[in-house]
Amino acid sequence: MIHAIALVLGMQLTGEGIARIAGFSVPGPVIGLVLLAILLAAIPSLRAIVEPLANTLLGHLSLLFVPAAVGLIQHLGxxxxxxxxxxxxxxxxxxxxxxxxxxxxxxxxxxxxSANTSDEAS
Known part of the structure; x- marks a missing residue:
């Protein structure tokens, strides 16, 4: 699983670097996610490496909302x-x-x- 974490964080770091160097208004982690999706599409064997990490993160997804809830309570006024x-x-x-x-x-x-209709007609 350490390889999967390194891959995901590496893609996030790469995305962050691209966003800062190129001056994109898109957040770096979003660019990193797109890069990871492209990498997974190009190299299907990486899915076996990343899938256990993805399932673990999805299993604990509710914990990722705790900081947002704390911020909401802090700014309740x-x-x-x-x-x-x-x-x-x-x-x-x-x-x-x-x-x-x-x-x-x-x-x-x-x-x-309309594309399907034209395909059927020919």
Whole structure:
């Protein structure tokens, strides 16, 4: 499992380096995750190395939310003072996400449907 941890942290470090050197606004760990996904797709045998670590992390995923919960409790006064604006922002952003997701799904479905129809016709 130490090899898997080294691989995952190495990809995160690489992503962080790329983000800082190139000046990307995308967080380094996200770039590292994309690099890891590309590496796993290119070298399928790495899956056997990374899978036990991934399963262990997923098994303890709830522990990763503890720092966020502590931060929420520390800033409870800010949330209490801005309760309604936060509720409005969360509601509108959730609604916007649902609308955009549904629209993209319908557009891709139409696009794929027309591609499948043309394949069947020929």
């Amino acid at each position: 800010v949330f209490a003072n801005n309760f309604w604006p936060l509720i409005l922002a969360l509601s509108l952003s959730t609604l916007a996400t649902l609308v955009v997701t549904a629209t993209v799904f319908v557009l891709v479905d139409r696009w794929m449907g």
